[in-house]
């Protein structure tokens with residue numbers, strides 16, 4: 001199949017493009033580098049040994065998208081393009097609603113024009129909000145979102161359901177990612193946050209390499225096994241393979257399915273510190289500070305639907321996640337060259 005990956009130069013999209021090509025599909029990428037840069041595409045081409053067609057366009061630009069669909073016979077779209085900084089979305093919500101929702105609407109218009117009916121969407125566990133019991137199951141009530149970013153994900157899920165409701169050819173898979181971490185085992189591509197990282201794994205690896213003095217653990221008084229926050233961390237390569245499985249499912253089924261992509265296991269912040277230290281034989285200095293506003297104590301996925309429908313489950317261990325994160329960090333201490 002010929003797959004268009006919007007946002008395919010980003011962290012998850014780049015890993016997914018590689019897995020798709022390794023599974024025998026063709027990838028076409030559209031990305032405007034708003035949160036990535038051209039050297040990623042070069043590295044992907046090196047890993048895969050071929051040149052992936054690439055378009056530097058804003059996915060909200062209908063005319064530019066139309067050209068891509070005219071040049072390539074696209075069979076399906078995976079829509080990764082979106083802004084994802086939760087804190088920034090609270091500060092500048094209009095930018096998030098504009099970018100994330102406009103890009104989706106443009107894509108839907110052009111897909112309709114070119115009779116493309118298969119849509120895989122990068123949604124997030126954040127749509128479950130803060131009122132559900134764990135583990136999170138796809139048929140739970142969604143909402144009570146804690147940021148404009150999260151609301152963009154939920155609104156887009158609704159838009160896609162509305163479109164599918166009146167188009168019986170449409171096949172939509174809403175992939176609700178838990179916490180993607182790790183990097184490609186080659187060490188050539190990985191997560192490359194701008195400035196000081198907000199997320200745990202990139203923060204720990206920058207402490208490990210000496211760029212940051214110590215990890216600040218946000219609270220040890222949560223009702224969890226050791227008091228620190230618990231999440232379902234999933235290796236980005238497992239997550240990428242989940243997209244290949246979702247595409248193959250979507251080709252054979254119509255309608256809308258929300259599917260969790262996680263491991264089903266929760267680890268605490270202290271579990272991560274300990275495993276990172278043991279796997280990589282390096283010390284992570286840390287101190288406990290107060291809770292971060294908006295954080296939930298603990299959540300992880302129920303992963304039975306992914307196994308049932310996609311015949312997919314995550315295989316990589318927490319040690320794999322720590323090892324691959326560290327390999328990426330040591331091989332690329334300053335991330336991608338600009």
Ligand code: NAD
Nearest residue numbers: 007010011012031032033034035036058059081082122124
């Ligand atoms: P990323 O920022 O690395 O990748 C997103 C890519 O989209 C970037 O390359 C960016 O340049 C591009 N982009 C953004 N808006 C665009 C536009 N209008 N036109 C063209 N390109 C545009 O993020 P990621 O971690 O790879 O996440 C991919 C998707 O998965 C996002 O939609 C994100 O919200 C979602 N998601 C991510 C996580 C996570 O923790 N990483 C968790 C849940 C969901």
Ligand code: UFG
Nearest residue numbers: 124125126178198199200203216217218229230231269295
């Ligand atoms: N944490 C620390 N110190 C840090 C960073 C994080 O203690 O410096 C803790 C957090 O308090 C939390 C855990 O580590 O308990 C994980 O935090 P992350 O920031 O890595 O991840 P979140 O679960 O907060 O958020 C992630 C994505 C969001 C997405 C959300 C739900 O970053 O984009 O999952 O899918 F919305």
